[in-house]
Amino acid sequence: MTTKITALIVDDEPLARKGLSIRLQEFEHIELLGECQNGLEAVTLIPQLRPDLVFLDIQMPGLNGFQVINKLKELQQPVPLVVFVTAYDTYAIKAFDIHALDYVLKPIDEKRLATAIEKVTEVFKLNRQGDHKYKLAKLVAEFTGDDCEDILKRLASGEPIETQRYPNILAIKDGSEVTRVAVDEIQWIDAAGDYMCVHASDATHIMRRTMKELEEDLDPRKFVRAHRSAIVNIQFVNKMVSHISGEYHLVLTNGSELKVSRSHRDKVKEMIRI
Structure with missing residues (x-):
């Protein structure tokens, strides 16, 4: 792929940001524009840098990952492609899996990251950003504000989350x-x-x-x-x-x-x- 995909990392953990940025160097078509240490910073920087892709931590102080997306929509700013980064186990992230382009678990596995990058690349090749933004809009509608915080607390405490989705x-x-x-x-x-x-x-x-x-x-x-x-x-x-x-x-x-x-x-x- 000759076209560069610009990316931004948003994570409140310095070691997590550094580890991901190092791993992204292995992908020549991914151009890292910068890093944000919290959600508020991301809401400011994303409209300025206009990245194609954001690696977005779910749980952060101030604004969590879902609220970052919601805030961008409120400000009528373009929402980039999103790959969620989370410490939660696979069973829990299934609650969000149908909405996100992809997700990676901490600590980040190289093969799992490569799979996520492959999905991102495919979206760009097939020009399916519109479909992703629709899924992301559904995600924001379901998991924002107090509801989102409640879900995050339940995940953190190991409580089961309803993960099954039934088609309309x-x-x-x-x-x-x-x-x-x-x-x-x-x-x-x-x-x-x-x-x-x-x-x-x-x-x-x-x-x-x-x-x-x-x-x-x-x-x-x-x-x-x-x-x-x-x-x-x-x-x-x-x-x-x-x-x-x-x-x-x-x-x-x-x-x-x-x-x-x-x-x-x-x-x-x-x-x-x-």
């Missing part, structure tokens, strides 16, 4: 076409042989996936297994009816009825009460 869109492939179905519009899903019938508000879509795979992709706070071959979106359940035979059925808002099996009855009841 279900991509259903049919031959050469892919239909994007809003998950919130899905009323229920049932099995038909090797295929799944996804009943949305506007239409029924057919896809070749297993019930287990679909169940893992759907938010368990909204979707529940009614029986072995059906998953239902609780927000479309109008009522649960018991029959003389002892069977239970769910009546959906569109009038459809779904049988509830004995093994899933208690879970369904619990979800309906929520």
Whole structure:
């Protein structure tokens, strides 16, 4: 890559800054513009230097890494590509992984840094900065202010963080076409042989996936297994009816009825009460 990628290091630990700057010398296409020892300094220097990339420590006094990004947005300043630098273990950083371009753990591993640099380089080659900035905007929206500080404290104390993210869109492939179905519009899903019938508000879509795979992709706070071959979106359940035979059925808002099996009855009841 002939084009230089300009970079800035933001970290309140002098040894961490020095170690990273030394390692970055191994990458000829990365040009280090400078270092910042805290978030406030970064907010001042980033608009001046306009780096392409910032290695941003998450936890710093004054302004943490997320708040640095938020402050730049408030000041209507361009937000560069960001690779987070953190001392937190991998399980915790997964909470941010889908938003950041990448992250490296302290102490920095040379191979892990090389992987992060490779991702940065790919973004520049493919000109995908817009996609990264969208993810970063989502990150700022979710982890700023008191919420961010609370998350950092919980991570520091070793408390578990909710890391799983559920998609808002279900991509259903049919031959050469892919239909994007809003998950919130899905009323229920049932099995038909090797295929799944996804009943949305506007239409029924057919896809070749297993019930287990679909169940893992759907938010368990909204979707529940009614029986072995059906998953239902609780927000479309109008009522649960018991029959003389002892069977239970769910009546959906569109009038459809779904049988509830004995093994899933208690879970369904619990979800309906929520």
